[in-house]
Amino acid sequence: MHSKYTGFKLRRLAVSGISFTFKLFMLVLFLFPFYWMIVTSFKTYGGSIVFPPTLLPHTFTLEAFEQVFTRLNLWNYLKNSVIVTVAVIVIQTLIGVPAAYAFSRYSFKGRGIMLALVMAAFMVPTQITFITVYIMMSKLRWLNTLLPQIVPFGASAYGIFLLRQAFMQVPTDIIEAARLDNAGEIKIMTRIMLPAAKSSLMTVTLFSFVGSWNSYFWPLVMSNAEKVRPLTLAIERLKDQDAGINWPVIMAGNMIMVLPVLLIFLLMSNKIISSMGYRGIK
Amino acid sequence: MAKIEFLDVHKSFGSAKVIENLNLTLEDGKFNVLVGPSGCGKTTLLRMIAGIGPATKGQILLDGEDVSNIPPGKRGVAMVFQSYAIYPMMTVRQNIEFGLKNNRVPKAERERRISEVSQVVGLAPYLGRKPSQLSGGQRQRVALARAMVKEPKVFLMDEPLSNLDAKLRGAMRSELVQLHKQLKTTFVYVTHDQVEAMAMGDCIILMDQGKIMQQSDPETMYRDPNNIFAAQFIGTPPTNIVEIGSENFKLGFRPETIILSANAGPDRAFTRRVKIMTREMLGAETFYKLCLEDGQEAMARLTNSSLAEGDTLYLQVDEDNLYFFDAKGNRVRKTGSQHYDAMVERVKRSHES
Amino acid sequence: MKKLFVVLLMGALLVSAQGLVFAEAVGVTEPITITFWHARGSTVDAEWLANSINKFNATNTLGITVEGVYQGYFSDVQAKTLASIAAGDPPTIAEISCTAIPVLATQDLLVDLTPYVERDGFDMDNIVEAVSDYIYYDGQIITMPYTRGTAIMYYNKDMYAEVGLDRAPTTLEELNHYAKLIYENSDGAVKGIGYTIEANYYQHYLVQSLNGMGILDADGSGASCLEDGSLLQFLTDWFEWTEEGWCAVPALSSASSVVQENFNNKSLAAFVSSSNRATTISNNAKANGINLGMAFTVGYGGYSAPIGGGSLGIINRGNTDQEIAAAWEFMKFLMTDEQVAGNHVATGVLPATYSSIETDIIQECWAENEGYKLSYEQLDFASEIRFSPYVSEWSSIVKSAMSQLIQGRNITPEEVVQNLKDEAAALF
């Protein structure tokens, strides 16, 4: 009995040791790039290319950040990124939620075909559509505005699909109960469906946020003026490989780029984790 | 308060016809109980009244007014769902208040009604809780309170007690009856449990396969069934149905009306020699499964528990306790049928032959 | 991806219904805004260009406003320009690489500047002979040299002096000898020389030193380097050099940046890069305490060098006469002595006019910095790859073949040449 017990305890100890090591490993795996970015941004160019590389800056300097600010009209790009991202999220929600609700709860003529179309749109890569879209935007004379970066993303097939899945999980009884409680469709959507689909909505919003904030290819193609370009393009412009990539400057730019994303994840981490957990249980 | 009428109502789901040509009137202020086996269309009927599953054809009148084109929220009906369907993301208070807000009931009035209702159903201490923090019984009360607070003309309840344990169900049954006495509104209560139906209803509507088999008060339903289905659905064990030789009618008698004795008395209308197959002692009463000489079976429910398996005895039933049914299963009564006496004679004689 | 993009757009171009604008010199009559797409992204480049544009916008008396838009590398500018032409909304003026000019010119997408040159008496003879090849096409004047460059050798003087070479090498053989010594003396820690793969630029001049033509024939419609053994010899050598270790294998990504990083952290003693980067490279070397030498590039048996870089062209689709006239004004401004000289001094791009060389700006710079002067002097023996509609595609084919050999290392030089022969048969 006694030996059995200690054996069990040892085994548990071993298991928790392995699990701890594994967690530590994963943590390092995920955190190291961040660490490297931060450290590099405080190095001098010379310090960033020494071999072997150093884990800490040899001379700590804010030069790279200064350069970012002097080389770029940062506020212009930041403003564009914020406007585009916020607009995309808002419009996607305004369009995606009702669309997902309709797809999940109404039977109407052509629903199957329309849903299939949405899914098809989901599967067609932008690389195939961007030329036609570009020509369209060009004909509309929109290339000097932020619209080409916003309008084509007003509806997210992925978002509609995910929300529809979440809405379908809501028992019909509850919706009917709300109808009996004299709730209109908008109210049912906002008060009944959305709270139930909170985790999906959060997932969709986060994906849109990250997608829009990080998008590079699309705005590069769809903008013809500096005044409508987002931060990603500005940061990329810091990288001139023919003249030797100045890693500290690039990393300083990237810091500025990922800071809002990090902040949002940190501020919302509780909700994100709980929403993921909620999905897990279901 | 309202009278509910179905006029030539049809309901189909796609090609499946669930209800055909239904005519039914539910009286104002009554505790109506819709009872019938699973899948017979009870919920379908409720949903038609509520407007959330409209009839395919025909009219539904509330107080004489056709409500076909009135949206669910404006019909003045409240429904307690089989699943309760309380809003999981709202607190108890918000659940109760939701309908009132949507109906633009002023705030003060809302407060008054909520506190009143929550007192009545005993939810007052839980108003701030989320449904996930409530027990099954409490959730059921939320569903009830949500319906009550709207002060509807019609209360629709779809098996509201089926998710509760036996004890709680018993308690809730009498509370609901109590509630009905207070409110005096029209209740339409769905159950597939005949005991519940008998215990609670003023008026029982017995359904089978989308048809009304009988509509009457519980007493009549028990004593005077209209057809084999009604006779068998109500009562435990169900009414025994036996065939008499090659006659084109059937005979029914309830297990509790059976007289078992060693010697057959002379004046009984129906007599058979039987053997006890099984014996089930349930305390005050005992069930015996009997086998007639011609192989038919019958159940008896007696206070006498001294009989044993394998005993051979006489089964007898008095004429008053016999139901006669025609070939289609419909009741043939003494009044209104000139064949009745002849049938009784044939039954009496059938034993001697 | 990019290739697909270009191919699709070529198709779109063919069906696009844009009318041709026939060149006829007009004057700018009212205030107008034109866009200029370019590839000048590095700090010094962007800064200088912004100055140029600001100055032009502030001083021109015709009310012309130029909006500069950085579009990425040359290949991006080329792709986006083609796309915008197809879409009917192109820039008015663009900085176009030598490989892209034939692509645009053969489709007649560039304005013939002859009427303007004649109207304004613009002196075409003032343009430095060596960079004038891509100006003319089919009897028209289609571009003006703007960011033309030549490859020069950047080397660590101290490292070469240490192994006994206290001046710049004059032949490839000499360079290789000392490069190998540096490698051996450092026990393999320092590579002696490194090339990135730019088939129509760095490798072109090395092949040229063998066959006198480089990777494309003088008539621009064949590659006799495949037949005469010159390409095979060069590839065999290059493979050997990298196999021995003293010649650096180009990195798979950002190769040009990696070369400079290695040079700056002293694990590489010399590399070949464009004179257009002279300022940036000098600055970095200074910051890292490197005694930088700039020298003529060397080929087999002596000096050999390429010319490349970008030129200005005006797009003749989707632009009004007024816009074209305004673009010409801007072009003319960029060709003034002050601008050409300033461009050279600020960034290292080649001075494109003879008169600009006489300015104090350049003379003072050259007195101080021999490297800049050297890039100009190198034009005496440097040559451009032939103007040919095949330049763009052929150089990308050769480039990927070289990449397969030097970076992939899973094929023999003979096989590479054989493959290229097949490709050439299909292309030319």
Ligand SMILES: Nc1ncnc2c1ncn2[C@@H]1O[C@H](COP(=O)(O)OP(=O)(O)OP(=O)(O)O)[C@@H](O)[C@H]1O
């Ligand atoms: N949405 C639907 N689509 C198709 N058939 C349906 C639908 N709803 C109900 N039915 C069918 O209609 C018939 C009546 O269903 P209903 O739900 O009214 O039965 P019920 O009497 O309430 O049964 P239970 O006691 O099991 O709740 C059943 O045969 C059922 O299969």
Ligand SMILES: [Mg+2]
């Ligand atoms: Mg039901």
